[in-house]
Amino acid sequence: MSFNTSLSGINAANANLNVTANNIANVNTTGFKESRAEFADLFSYTSYGLARNAIGSGVKLSNVAQQFSQGNIDPTGRSLDMAIDGEGFFTLNKNGSTVYSRAGNFQTDANGFVGTPEGARLQVYPPREGGEGFDVGRTTDLQLLTTDSPPRQTSLVNLMFTLPGNASPMPVAPFDPQDPNSYNASSGGVTVFDSLGVGHVQTSYFVKTANANEWEVHNFVDGEPAGDPVLLQFSESGALLSPANGRIAMEPFTPSTGAGVLDLSLDLSGSTQYGERFQLRDTRQDGYAAGKLDEISISADGVVFARYSNGADTPLGQVALSTFVNPQGLQSQGNNTWAETHTSGVPRRGAPDTSDFGQIQSGALESSTVDLTEQLVNMIVAQRNFQANAQMISTQDQTTQTVINIR
Incomplete structure (x- = not known):
């Protein structure tokens, strides 16, 4: 015995x-x-x-x-490298079976699907139709887009300026955009885009009338008038009174490119009249041309964005994390993955940075939790026991x- x-x-x-x-x-x-x-x-x-x-x-x-403690997070600078700072596991699809991992060294395959080096695909919540939020009721494989970003037609031009309070009517009348002596100031031209992504120049010219605190604005697109001149009224303190909401609807413009009709509105909110010089404080418009894919970025809440050269950001999905009541009950599958068991309990899924789920750190990886010094001491103790x-x-x-x- x-x-x-x-x-x-x-x-x-x-x-x-x-x-x-x-x-x-x-x-x-x-x-x-x-x-x-x-x-x-x-x-x-x-x-x-x-x-x-x-x-x-x-x-x-x-x-x-296995001891599921938090490992150190080491930066790598690679956009598809991800680390979980807190609780949770990456959810992966491995040939139809769901497995889980803390290793975020993901890469793309020949079809653009993001997954582990062994081919298990990263699961994300897909964007809803219309681009408002994500469908958290289902998950899908994350696939990176390699196509160009389509153009967006301009619908609104924002101008914010200060007209000189001491301005006088110009000596030349009537107004002629080719004659700088017939207008006091201009916006200098804002590039707007039609439905095909072709740029056009929208210009506003400001002409002081004989009435106090009153101006005319003449709007043009590609040198063609975009409607009749509109009166601008300012208060004695220089605030814009008319139009009341600061909006001007221009006459529809039909591009020669074969694109659809360009319906533009001009928003002058925040514009003023005082001082002695014209100042153009802001020019913005809400359209853009077609763009090339520049990079893939991932936010702290796990949203994967495709960023394009035209400034457009397209959400491709939100990383789905999973947690377990008893992580030590998970069964190791090798290749840094685990599978659920009866002992681990049913997985609970959610988005990063919500509830008790950790944040995603892009461009970083979670290192091993092994303390080498501690393991060497354990080795000596086990050897002595043997x-x-x-x-x-x-x-x-x-x-x-x-x-x-x-x-």
């Missing part, structure tokens, strides 16, 4: 060495969680149960528990030999 007891100790020490060796081997594995060997003592039972003064029968390996149990067998052998040699 004592031989078996010592043998169980040797097996336990060997198992501890194996766990320690695996930890040390994975000291540089992305997202790896160190394991801990856990042991339980053994007792022999008789038909009458466990004796009151029973002596133990050795030890057994009861569990190899030697002690082996010495115990040797001692028991000597004792047995002595008994056999009694005459």
Whole structure:
């Protein structure tokens, strides 16, 4: 019996060495969680149960528990590298089966799908139709777009300016955009875009009338009038009074490019009249031309954006994270992945940076949680335990030999 007891100790020490060796081997594995060997003592039972003064029968390996603590987050500068700062696992589709991982060293395949080096695809919540939020009721494979961003037709031009309060009517009348002596100031031209992404120049000319605090604005697109002149009225303090909402609807413009009719509105909100000089404080418009894909970026809440050269940001999906009631119940599948089990419980999914889910750090990876110094100490302790149990067998052998040699 004592031989078996010592043998169980040797097996336990060997198992501890194996766990320690695996930890040390994975000291540089992305997202790896160190394991801990856990042991339980053994007792022999008789038909009458466990004796009151029973002596133990050795030890057994009861569990190899992975420690799901947070690893250090190391920057890499690569946009598709992701680290979870907090709770949660990346949700992956591996040939139709769902697996989970903390390793965010993702890459794209030949079809643009984002996944692990072994081919498990990253799961995201897809954008809703119309671009408002994400459909959190289902997940799909993340696929990067490689096509150009389509153009967006301009519908609104924002101008904010200050007209001189001491301006006088110009000496030349009527207004002629070709004659600078017939107008006091101009917006200088704002590029607007038709439905095909072709640029056109919208220009506003400001002409002081004979009435106090009153101006005319003449709007043109590509040198063609875009409606009749509109009166601008200012208060004695210089605030814009008319039009009341600051909006001017221009006459529709039909481009020669074959694009659709360009309906433009001019927003003059915030414009004023005071001082002695004209100042153009802001020019903006809401359209853009077609754009080339510049980069992929990922926000802290896991939204994956395709950023284009025209300034457009297209959301491709939101990373879906999963948590478990008992992460230690997960079954390791190798390649930095785990699968759910009855012991782990059913996964709960959600978006990053919500509830108890961690944030996503793009351009970074979570390092292994293995403390090399601690593992080397564990190795020494396991080695000593192995030697002690082996010495115990040797001692028991000597004792047995002595008994056999009694005459």
